[in-house]
Amino acid sequence: MSTSNTLSSTTPYGTLPSASPLPERRPVSLPRLNELRERGEKITMLTAYDATFAAVADAAGVECILVGDSLGMVCQGLSSTVGVSLETMRYHTESVLRGLRRVQGTAWVIADLPFSTYHESREQALRSAAVLMQAGAHMVKLEGGGWTTETVRFLVERGIPVCAHLGLTPQTVHALGGYRVQGREDQSAMLLRRQALELQDAGAAMLVLEMVPAALSTDITQELKTCHTIGIGAGKGTAGQVLVMHDMLGVNLGKNPKFVRNFMDGASSVREAMAAYVQAVKSGQFPDDTQHAW
Ligand code: KIV
Numbered sequence: 529m530s531t532s533n534t535l536s537s538t539t540p541y542g543t544l545p546s547a548s549p550l551p552e553r554r555p556v557s558l559p560r561l562n563e564l565r566e567r568g569e570k571i572t573m574l575t576a577y578d579a580t581f582a583a584v585a586d587a588a589g590v591e592c593i594l595v596g597d598s599l600g601m602v603c604q605g606l607s608s609t610v611g612v613s614l615e616t617m618r619y620h621t622e623s624v625l626r627g628l629r630r631v632q633g634t635a636w637v638i639a640d641l642p643f644s645t646y647h648e649s650r651e652q653a654l655r656s657a658a659v660l661m662q663a664g665a666h667m668v669k670l671e672g673g674g675w676t677t678e679t680v681r682f683l684v685e686r687g688i689p690v691c692a693h694l695g696l697t698p699q700t701v702h703a704l705g706g707y708r709v710q711g712r713e714d715q716s717a718m719l720l721r722r723q724a725l726e727l728q729d730a731g732a733a734m735l736v737l738e739m740v741p742a743a744l745s746t747d748i749t750q751e752l753k754t755c756h757t758i759g760i761g762a763g764k765g766t767a768g769q770v771l772v773m774h775d776m777l778g779v780n781l782g783k784n785p786k787f788v789r790n791f792m793d794g795a796s797s798v799r800e801a802m803a804a805y806v807q808a809v810k811s812g813q814f815p816d817d818t819q820h821a822w
Contacts, residue, residue, distance in 0.1 A: 556591045556636035557666075558689060558733055564591070565756055571768025572806045573638075573758055574776070577603055577620045579627025581773060581798070586633035588802035592758075593628075594770060595621045595665070597640040598698070602774045605781070609698045612642040614656055618663045625664030638691050638734070639665035643699040646670050650682040657688050669736065671697035673723025677730045684731030692732040692755075694720055695762065696739035696821075707785075709761075709821050711740040724748045728755035736770060737762045739787075739821035761787035761821030769809045776805055787821045789814055 554560060564571055573592035576582040577599040585593055599620055600612035621639040628635060639660040646653035657668045667689040670676055680690045695710045704710070711717040721744070724735055734756050737745045742763025749757040749766050759766030771788060774780045777798060778790035789808070795801035808814035 553589070553634045555634045558636075561591070561636065561733075561756060565767050570809045570812070571756060571758060572809045573768055573770035574802065574805065575599075575770070575773045576624055577773075579623050579630065582624040582627040582635070582637075583631040583633060584799050585773070585802050586628055586631065586635045588799050589806045590635060590802060592768070592770075593624060593635045593637050594669070595624050595637065595639040596669075596772065597642045598772050600642075602772065602780065608701050609640075610643045610702075612640075614642055614645045614659055617642050618659050621660050621663040621665050636666050637664065638667045638669050639663070641668050641670045646676075646679055650679050653679045653683060654686060654688075657683055661688060667691050667734070669693055669734075671699050673720070673727060677723075677726045680727055680732050681730040690732050691734035691736060691758075692724075692727040693736040693738065694723055694727075694740075695737050695745075698738075707739070709739045709741065711744045717741075717744050720744065721748055721751065724752060724755070724757075728752050734758060736760065737766060742820060759815075761785060763820050764812060764815050769814065771805070777801055785821065787815060787819045789819055 561571055571592060572590050573594055574585050574590045575594045575596040575598055576585050577595060582593050597609040597612040597617065600606040600609045617639055624637060641656050645656035660668050669691040671693040673694050680692060683690050696707060701707060711720045727735060732755050736758045737748060739761040742765055745757060745759050745762040746765025756768060757766040758768040758770050760770050775784050775788040776791045778792045791801040791805045795804055
């Protein structure tokens with residue numbers, strides 16, 4: 529991918545949101561994310577599941593695009609992420625990458641390993657991760673701590689960057705008893721802190737912390753040195769933030785979670801809304817003290 533981030537107005541997708549040239553952006557890579565963290569700049573991430581929205585997010589300056597298995601809920605109408613297949617993840621990952629290539633996008637793309645595609649063995653995880661990496665992903669994400677640690681190590685040793693995911697882990701929503709805050713009690717908070725350190729030690733370069741108290745996500749962020757925390761409903765103390773794109777655009781089938789802001793308010797286009805999200809995260813205005821999960 530080139531370093532230019534200029535959008536053409538004559539793409540096969542029709543006119544993309546703005547043809548105005550953007551400032552030069554280098555391709556996002558792990559060293560680049562490390563640089564951001566070192567200079568105290570927040571990392572921005574949004575989900576995207578198709579070529580056009582991925583291109584728009586990239587043009588708006590979003591550094592990381594997550595092809596999340598949340599697509600099961602927002603694209604497929606499922607009631608949880610449990611029913612999402614590896615083939616569906618491959619299809620959407622490939623679509624996102626095609627969109628980014630068309631506009632010479634620079635975003636770092638993370639693809640979710642869906643439910644039961646990495647649970648059996650480290651070899652199963654490697655085969656599943658290979659499908660998503662060959663579809664163009666730069667990194668795979670998997671949920672849980674403890675039992676996942678050796679799987680993370682196995683993938684990282686084989687050259688696959690891994691993002692871990694702790695707190696509310698949607699693939700285990702039934703075991704957790706619903707979409708509720710995790711790590712409130714001392715014991716569960718201690719467990720999450722320990723698992724985060726183990727995942728870093730195993731080589732995870734990123735860690736999504738979902739629906740955990742701000743004090744806990746801030747502590748974990750400060751303890752981790754080589755693994756960047758990305759919060760969702762976890763307060764502002766993490767190294768970066770992620771939202772499900774549909775939620776931050778105010779379009780979803782249910783009620784928006786309490787920790788989400790509708791960035792379409794006051795925006796005249798999707799790209800403007802995404803750019804407002806980037807700006808709000810970078811400036812520390814999002815999330816504010818009311819935008820959390822507890
Ligand atoms: O699948 C997804 O969109 C996610 C985010 C909620 C972090 O995992």
